[in-house]
Amino acid sequence: MATKRRIQEAFPFDESPRFLIRDRDAIYGVDFRERVKHMGIEEVVIAYRSPWQSPYVERLIGSIRRECVDHVIVFNEAHLRRILTSYFRYYHESRTHLSLERNAPVPRRVEHPSEGKVVAIPQVGGLHHRYRRAA
DSSP: HHHHHHHHHHTTSSSOOOOEEOOOOSSOOOOHHHHHHHTEEEEEEEEOOOGSSHHHHHHHHHHHHHTGGGSSOOOOOOHHHHOOOOOOOOOOOOOOGGGSBBBBBOOOOOOGGOOOEEEEEEGGGTEEEEEEEEE
């Protein structure tokens, strides 16, 4: 019952994803599967004992844990939402990704040494920083 409610709360305004990739955990019972079907989401169930089949989700969850949540004390749900919103802004706008040739998903321009001294701009409450040249 709780999982069914969580999927509804995750996508409350008819903005549900097209697909849901999930494992074969017993938590996804009949009620959950019916709710997902009613929401128009196609379920893709990975093979038995094969977490490597959902590598993108596993990688993202691992990054969130290692780079953010493992380093803070969360007081409540609202606090966690603020932390994660800040982390996702950092993740998309500042954090370098090797697959993007060491750029961020939101591309950054190259700043030349003549543009000034490098300064650190704290992000995610000082947990991470963005480095820019001061004008």
